[in-house]
Amino acid sequence: MVASPPRPPGSEGLPRSPFAGRQAVLRTPAGVLALDRAVVVGILNATPDSFSDGGVHLDPGRAAAAAAEMVAAGAGMLDLGAESTRPGATPVPREEELRRLLPVLRAVRAAVRVPLSVDTTKAAVAEAAIGEGADVVNDVSAGRADAAMLSSCAGAGVPIVLMHMQGTPATMQAEPCYGDVVGEVACFLEERAGAARAAGIAAEQIVLDPGIGFGKTVAHNCRLVRRLDALVALGYPVLVGVSRKGFLGRLLDGRDAGGRLFGTAAAVALAVAGGAKLVRVHDVAAIRDVVAVTEAVLGA
Numbered sequence: 001m002v003a004s005p006p007r008p009p010g011s012e013g014l015p016r017s018p019f020a021g022r023q024a025v026l027r028t029p030a031g032v033l034a035l036d037r038a039v040v041v042g043i044l045n046a047t048p049d050s051f052s053d054g055g056v057h058l059d060p061g062r063a064a065a066a067a068a069e070m071v072a073a074g075a076g077m078l079d080l081g082a083e084s085t086r087p088g089a090t091p092v093p094r095e096e097e098l099r100r101l102l103p104v105l106r107a108v109r110a111a112v113r114v115p116l117s118v119d120t121t122k123a124a125v126a127e128a129a130i131g132e133g134a135d136v137v138n139d140v141s142a143g144r145a146d147a148a149m150l151s152s153c154a155g156a157g158v159p160i161v162l163m164h165m166q167g168t169p170a171t172m173q174a175e176p177c178y179g180d181v182v183g184e185v186a187c188f189l190e191e192r193a194g195a196a197r198a199a200g201i202a203a204e205q206i207v208l209d210p211g212i213g214f215g216k217t218v219a220h221n222c223r224l225v226r227r228l229d230a231l232v233a234l235g236y237p238v239l240v241g242v243s244r245k246g247f248l249g250r251l252l253d254g255r256d257a258g259g260r261l262f263g264t265a266a267a268v269a270l271a272v273a274g275g276a277k278l279v280r281v282h283d284v285a286a287i288r289d290v291v292a293v294t295e296a297v298l299g300a
């Protein structure tokens, strides 16, 4: 165990571990999502330019079919995004994000019953998505990009994923720099959880995410997966997104995104062993098996 990070301003008086001694669940409009076993979250990007599935799910019919397939393969939740956050990506205007997202969201909502999260940093997009059946907000800026995001989620009563990122997608891989990556990410996430709670989001509705690949070197990403326990110790469920990411390609002699499944599997197994309760992935069927075997071994 590392020493706990110093408490950030504003979080004094809040218990460090809201889940201590309790079974974690997320309460969503689609129902209660139990986190006693790690949940496989399937990725559906309604974007032309996502690094791995760009262009594939822009069409609502194809997206709905892919969603149904992912749920049949074991996804407990799906994450829909309409703005790529890959390194170097430029921001998408709100109208364009909504134009891409809403038809896909409506089709996916009609096709599956599992909770749907919307991957956005804009409160207006989150609100529109919740109005069309989204159940969870996944904000890679952790509520920093839009001052209205945390209060919107509090008002809607939906869970929120708060992710760490150093810099912005346009610049984040230029020169990632930390003194102590695990301590700094933990401190940041604890501060953002405090901000979310201060805005009225229930502690039980907050999920934390180290933001693998968001302003991090290969060594930083590996260290965060290795020391996930330090983030789990903050007391909130942790989501990890390693799927097909660039650091795996760099560890595997420059392999492209399509060749990173086994690398993804290794990183997911270690993340689950470290306490991850949600894993965000493209390859649901394969990763469901990885999670099942990892959890069986952990429980043996």
Ligand code: HH2
Pocket (backbone or CB within 6 Å): 043, 045, 047, 049, 050, 051, 052, 053, 081, 083, 084, 085, 086, 119, 138, 139, 140, 161, 163, 209, 211, 212, 239, 240, 241, 242, 280
């Ligand atoms: N990674 C990506 C996007 N959203 N959200 C969370 N909470 N955690 C992540 O690790 C995460 C995320 C990037 O992956 P992807 O959606 O596949 O690509 P793109 O951003 O190019 O659409």
